[in-house]
Amino acid sequence: MWDMDLSVFKNALSAVLVALCGVVGCTNGLPPEPPRTLQIQQTWELKPGDTLAGHRIIGGLGDISIALSGDKTLYAPLDGRLQPHSPDCVIFSSEELPIYLFRLCGVQNPHWGQIRSREKLGTANILNLAVLNRLSDGKWAFVEPSKQIIEQMLQPPNTAFMPTP
Amino acid sequence: MFLNQLPKIAKQKLEPMLVGGFLLAAASLMLFSLSEPTARVRPVNPALFCEEMVLPKAQLSGEQLAKLLTVPEPAARTKVQEILKQPYCRLPSLSVRVGAITDRDAYPLAFDPQTWLVVLYEGENYVGYGFKRF
Structure with a gap:
């Protein structure tokens, strides 16, 4: 009873x-997810979110710009966490890969918080993606992202490389 | 006569208090379990994230972890492997930036098996570590 x-x-x-x-x-x-702040080593004069001659800057030096087709969905390349960063950009980080950060600008409908590998991160029409590498002084530096890691963010789980059997 | 009645009065008042207390405790336990489902201990299933098993008995002691934390990044891969010995398993290697493959070894902590240390190498360099919580 x-x-x-x-x-x-x-x-x-x-x-x-x-x-x-x-x-x-x-x-x-x-x-709600707290914003992720970071110090970038390269201090470019124009960064995403800046304004020039009344126009908004949506990408910067170090970004790869991708026009997404199809359902315009982005996927987590591995288990990690999505946090807000600036009005236009979000940060994806992973405790399995703490020496890299992914800065994604132009993401809509972001899925904040813990995300499993291959789950949806959000959507984008034009994605500006930067990969940052942690330096020994704790600052972050732009590095050239590999095709494989970008592909894992763009391809739905059934067609992309699956990290676990 | 008064003394004989005292336990009966006490007993009468005690019953509803006990029932009420039990209900309150049950309700707060359920509230706690509903609001913090991740706080419960679940067995870790390494097959979900390991790509290659190496040494299923491997565990990292506090002493080994303390030694690792004194090693600056980057350092020689062999120096770190000497401290940590064989991992439990390897996570899939990743190509994140052009020209580098990141290898990832995983060790459960002996003093906290729900937490795993992930050690990162690129080429012959140890480049960092992270803690994966389950």
Whole structure:
């Protein structure tokens, strides 16, 4: 009898929590992702987010610009975390690969927080992608991204290289 | 006479308190488990992230970890491998930047098996480490 009462209580509580999340827009009750800040070694004069002659800069030196076709979806290249960075850009990082960061500018509908490998990161019409490498002083430097890692972000899971059998 | 009645009165008041206390405890336990589902300990399934098993008995001691943390990055791959010995498994190697392949060895921590150390090498260099939580 106790078991039945408790399960009813638990279901009712879950329903209330789900309803609350629907109203206030929470994700599993977790707090929103904090922005990721970083210091880039190369200090270019123009960066994404800057304005010049009244026009917005959406990419910079060190970015690869990609016009996405099809369903315009981006995928996580490995297990990691997506965090806000600036009004136009987000940062994808991974505890399995902490010496690199992926700066993605132009991402829409970002899936903030922990993301499993090959899950959706968001969508983009024009993606400006930069790969940053951690230096010994803690700053980050632009490096040339490999075709393989970019492909893993662009190809849906069934056609892309699968890292685990 | 009064003394004889005291335990009975106490017993009568105690029962609803016990039931109420039990309900409160059960409710708070359930609230806790609902709000923090990741806090529960789950067995780690290495097959989900390992590409190649090396030494399934391998575990990293606190002493080995402390030694690793004193090694500056980059360092010689052999120097770090001497400290850490054989890994539990290898994660898939990655090509992130042109001209470099990142090899990744993984070790469960002996004092916290839900946390794994991932050690990164590029060529003959040790280039960094990270902790993967399960």
